[in-house]
Amino acid sequence: MKHGKSVWIGFMVIMMLFFSACGGNTSNGDSGESGGDKLVTLKLWFPGHEDHIVQSVRTLIQDFEAKNPDIKVELTSIPWKDYFQKLSVAYNAGSAPDVHGLGFGQLISTVDQDKYLDLNPLIAKDNWDGAKDFYPDVLKSGQWKGGQYGLLMPDTRGFMWRKDLFKKAGLDPEKPPATIHEVFEYAEKLKVVKDGQTVQAGLDMPTGNGEQIYLSMLLPQGQNFYDANNNPSFDSSLSIGLLTKMVGLVKSGAVAPQDSQQLEGGTFKNGVAAMAFGSPKSFQSLIDKVGMDNIGFTIPPKGDSGKHTALMLGTFMTIAKNTKHPDAAWKFLKFMFEKENHLKFVSTAQFIPSLQSVSEQYAKNSHENKVTMDILKDAQGYLPSADWGTHVKFLRLALEEAYFGKKTPEEAVRSNIQLLKDEMKKK
Structure with missing residues (x-):
């Protein structure tokens, strides 16, 4: 009898331990993530296929997972030319990645579609110091109607030239165009x-x-292609004059027809152009091939306005609004923008620091980095507009019609401005 009772007590203890193990703490907040034994898997999509970018993201993930063993990050890298279309399809199918990148114009032009998580509540909840460390204009670029929908890693378009090709043409290799x-x-x-x-x-x-x-x-001429009131402005006399000169380069053979989104890169990257607007990261394969001694990099030539204003683009990091793991996704973004991690990432991926606190060290790392930080002092991105995609579409059509002689530059811009206005009226 005593033996049976002992067996029964032992059985009950085992069952209690079993249910205790199964019913342990598996949640952290209301999302059931980053706590106890539950492994959270975040899907991360990052635009860009270049090896140095992909490897830098992978290293960032490895560092993050080492400090957050309850979170796994699955990376998908997609070339820019396919990226936004695939991301749109994923959103429409209800399978958007938890964390993803976006191009400069893509974020603001699609934020009204209610796809992205407003980061402000998360920033306020944590009293996140990173927000105070951001360059104000860089942080502001991800804001729309009071919300913070993206954190930008900026990129700028400086001026680059082949010193060796300047020598062959009888030009001073140390003197790029000043205007x-x-x-x-x-x-x-x-x-x-x-x-x-x-x-x-x-x-x-x-x-x-x-x-x-x-x-x-x-931009160095003091103009953009639409204004702060969302009115298209690429039909200005200055814009038409600029386009006329650009068409002249196509006609004379000083420019080789190409698409900017081809995977193999443009003529400068492939060693068959002498000058380009871009950044060292855009042409890393060329630098590796001919050496930085044969390539110059400086602020853009000045325009009639006397300014050297550079085009600022970059990659926004954002969180999908319908993510099941907002806390883990935010933890990853915070990790990405912590000082030490951020400096390491932008240095290897060849982005520009978003944080003021690491910029001095970044600039010391190389001459190219110092030039980059100088360029950032006068850089301008796309103006915030929900119609960015429409503006760009008709600007591209105008440029292409002019380049290939379908219309004169003036006819091309004026006809496409009208089409642009007609389309915007339908919205």
Whole structure:
């Protein structure tokens, strides 16, 4: 009898231990994440296929997982040319990644679709010091109607040139064009045309999806392609004059027709153009091939306004509003923008620091980094607009129609401005 009672007590103890183990703490807040024995898996999509970017993100993930063993981060890297379309499909299918990147114009133009999580409540809840450390304009770029929907890692378009090709053309390799007007003069001197074919372009100037180089030469003139009131302005006399000169480069062979979104990169990256607007990270493969001694990098040439205003783009990091793991997603973003982690990441991925506290150390790491920080002092991105995609679409059409001779520059911009206005009226 006593033996049976002992067996029964032992059985009950085992069952209690079993249910205790199964019913342990598996939640942290109301989302059931980052606590106890439960492993949270975050899906991270990052735009860009370049090896140095992909490896930098992987290293960031490894460092994060080492300190957060209850969170696993699954990385998907997608080339920019396919990225936004695939992201849109994922959102429409209800399978958006928890954390993802977005291009500069893509965030604000789609934020009204209620896809992205407002980070302000999370920032306020943690009294996050990182928000105070951000460059104010960089932090502001991710804001819309009072919400903070993205954290930007900026990128700028400085001016780069091939010193070795300058020497061959009889130009001083240490003196790049000082003005936007001189860019056109140098491009003609640097071109090499044989049997009617351009074998060396004077300037890397995409003729498809090429609004970035147009803006790189328009912004130093003190203008943008739409204004703060969302009115298109690329039909200004200054803009038409600039486009006319750009068309001249295409006609003369100083520019080789190309699309900016081709995976293999443009003419400068492939060693067949002498000048470009860009950043060292954009042309790392060329730098590795010919050496930085043969490449110059400086602030953009000044425009008629006397300014050297550079185009600022970059990658926003944001969280999907419908994520099941907001706390874990926010923990990852905070980790990404902690001083030590941020400096390590931007240095290897070749982004520009978002944080003021690491900029001095970043600038000391190389001459190119110092130039980059100087460029950031006068840089401008796309103006906030829910119609950014519409503005860009018709600007691209105008540029392409002018480049390929379908219309004169003036006809191209004026007809597409009208189409743009008509489409915006329908919204």
